[in-house]
Amino acid sequence: MESVVGDLTDPDVFRAALDGIEAVLLMWPLLDSAPAHALLTPLRSAAPRVVYLSSSAVDDGRARQSDPIVQVHADMEALLDEAGLRPVVLRSDTLASNVRGWAAQLRAGDVVAGPDIARTAVVDERDVADAAVRVLLPDGDRFGRGPHVLTGPDLLGRADQVARLGAVLGRRLRFEAVPADVARTRMLADGRPEELVAALVAASTRRPESDRVTEGVRRLTGRPAGTFAQWAADHADEFR
Numbered sequence: 222m223e224s225v226v227g228d229l230t231d232p233d234v235f236r237a238a239l240d241g242i243e244a245v246l247l248m249w250p251l252l253d254s255a256p257a258h259a260l261l262t263p264l265r266s267a268a269p270r271v272v273y274l275s276s277s278a279v280d281d282g283r284a285r286q287s288d289p290i291v292q293v294h295a296d297m298e299a300l301l302d303e304a305g306l307r308p309v310v311l312r313s314d315t316l317a318s319n320v321r322g323w324a325a326q327l328r329a330g331d332v333v334a335g336p337d338i339a340r341t342a343v344v345d346e347r348d349v350a351d352a353a354v355r356v357l358l359p360d361g362d363r364f365g366r367g368p369h370v371l372t373g374p375d376l377l378g379r380a381d382q383v384a385r386l387g388a389v390l391g392r393r394l395r396f397e398a399v400p401a402d403v404a405r406t407r408m409l410a411d412g413r414p415e416e417l418v419a420a421l422v423a424a425s426t427r428r429p430e431s432d433r434v435t436e437g438v439r440r441l442t443g444r445p446a447g448t449f450a451q452w453a454a455d456h457a458d459e460f461r
């Protein structure tokens with residue numbers, strides 16, 4: 222396997238990386254879709270199969286999305302579509318891997334403090350990766366362009382995730398919901414950029430509760446989505 226290291230928003234790096242490539246899984250971890258315009262020409266000339274990793278929180282019924290992070294995903298989907306790239310869209314729910322952000326707190330004590338976000342059907346990122354591989358392959362066409370909504374099997378709040386992690390670690394862990402303004406101050410003190418902090422706080426206060434568990438992972442991979450408990454068991458050592 223060959224890898225290229227570079228800034229995703231640099232069209233020259235991007236063009237070079239596309240050389241000889243037949244399929245692209247595009248992820249956009251930025252808070253602004255504008256720099257993606259510069260990638261459209263290289264993508265059009267290389268003409269790979271494009272799969273975009275979006276968010277399950279995108280609501281097609283809304284003109285404006287709930288918060289800046291979801292808005293960027295909706296904008297990226299529209300941008301790629303309007304550019305004629307015919308993207309296959311995977312809309313992922315909250316990744317289980319987000320809880321890695323708790324590792325330092327869990328090494329220091331039994332409390333995870335943070336903003337409480339609405340319950341979502343947390344999905345194992347390995348399932349998202351497997352689903353992406355399925356649609357990236359040449360015969361992935363048969364699944365259509367989606368959007369394929371990828372969720373885990375259970376709707377979980379932060380406290381549920383902390384409890385499941387505690388069960389695996391054999392510890393009585395507790396989640397402590399922190400008000401948005403306190404969370405904001407703490408994240409800024411941790412050195413996180415102001416724009417990111419604003420987006421995370423908006424996501425925690427404005428994103429609606431999800432009531433949706435889908436068969437998306439099973440449809441694409443042929444097997445059921447993994448549970449968060451299994452993810453926790455597989456990654457327990459990272460929290461010890």
Ligand SMILES: NC(=O)c1ccc[n+]([C@@H]2O[C@H](COP(=O)([O-])OP(=O)(O)OC[C@H]3O[C@@H](n4cnc5c(N)ncnc54)[C@H](OP(=O)(O)O)[C@@H]3O)[C@@H](O)[C@H]2O)c1
Binds near residue numbers: 230248275
């Ligand atoms: N987390 C979720 O719950 C969730 C849900 C739905 C969709 N997604 C999507 O899934 C993807 C992964 O999510 P995540 O939460 O794991 O993201 P993340 O923790 O923010 O990681 C983003 C990765 O992208 C790299 N990156 C950032 N800016 C870049 C740039 N300009 N050029 C090249 N690389 C850059 C970062 O590299 P450095 O470490 O070097 O900065 C980091 O490795 C994202 O595209 C996100 O939009 C995530």
